[in-house]
Amino acid sequence: MIASDKLTPPPGAAEPVRHPDAPAPGQLLGPHYDQCFGCGGDQPHGLHLAARAGEGVSVTAEFTVKAAHQGAPGLAHGGVLTSALDETLGALSWLLRTITVTGRLETDFLRPVPVDTTLHLDARVLAVAGRKIYSTAAGRLGAPEGPVAVRADALFVEVKVDHFVRHGRDREIQAAMADPDQVRRARAFEVNP
Numbered sequence: 001m002i003a004s005d006k007l008t009p010p011p012g013a014a015e016p017v018r019h020p021d022a023p024a025p026g027q028l029l030g031p032h033y034d035q036c037f038g039c040g041g042d043q044p045h046g047l048h049l050a051a052r053a054g055e056g057v058s059v060t061a062e063f064t065v066k067a068a069h070q071g072a073p074g075l076a077h078g079g080v081l082t083s084a085l086d087e088t089l090g091a092l093s094w095l096l097r098t099i100t101v102t103g104r105l106e107t108d109f110l111r112p113v114p115v116d117t118t119l120h121l122d123a124r125v126l127a128v129a130g131r132k133i134y135s136t137a138a139g140r141l142g143a144p145e146g147p148v149a150v151r152a153d154a155l156f157v158e159v160k161v162d163h164f165v166r167h168g169r170d171r172e173i174q175a176a177m178a179d180p181d182q183v184r185r186a187r188a189f190e191v192n193p
């Protein structure tokens with residue numbers, strides 16, 4: 001499978017560089033926001049995806065498909081699987097120490113994923129061109145070396161924390177800014193605010 005032109009790094013794109021203060025390989029990254037559908041612990045129907053720093057600019061993650069994630073009887077919904085890939089790719093921000101949002105995400109669905117399956121995900125940055133971060137991810141059935149069920153190519157775009165303050169609903173923005181833990185997590189990304 002080949003990524004579309006929009007997801008092919010342009011000539012002159014740079015190799016990704018792991019930030020010197022990035023979490024050590026093997027370290028759990030923890031949620032970036034407690035209410036996040038992908039990783040938040042306070043989100044009852046969320047994915048509760050747990051990501052870990054890998055070597056270089058890579059992460060691994062696990063996500064267990066629950067009954068609340070079904071599309072067809074006993075099978076995970078494709079959009080939920082795409083969310084798991086999106087969240088895993090988003091966690092690469094911890095290693096670059098850059099705040100990013102998903103600009104484009106292309107998913108290939110290769111095998112059905114039954115409820116109760118643990119999907120073992122991995123993602124890595126391929127190249128960086130200015131604010132554009134090109135990355136790829138895969139989700140394997142049942143084990144880190146299991147058969148690939150889903151994969152994705154993505155373009156994330158670097159933004160400043162101001163992006164969220166400007167666009168987010170006021171109630172949640174105020175609550176996040178009043179929460180010292182959330183402010184600390186946001187600052188962990190803001191190397192050059």
Ligand SMILES: CCCCCCCC(=O)SCCNC(=O)CCNC(=O)[C@H](O)C(C)(C)COP(=O)(O)OP(=O)(O)OC[C@H]1O[C@@H](n2cnc3c(N)ncnc32)[C@H](O)[C@@H]1OP(=O)(O)O
Nearest residue numbers: 006032086087090091093101102103104130132155157159
């Ligand atoms: C730890 C964190 C985990 C997070 C995991 C979850 C991640 C998410 O779900 S994030 C939420 C979903 N995404 C969003 O809400 C983003 C919505 N989109 C936006 O806000 C804007 O379109 C944004 C910020 C992506 C880009 O806007 P803006 O800052 O004005 O930059 P813009 O100039 O348009 O684009 C920058 C570059 O990216 C390119 N680009 C932007 N979008 C795309 C796209 N969809 N496809 C291809 N290229 C794109 C542009 O062509 C441009 O390239 P160049 O510099 O070569 O001209």
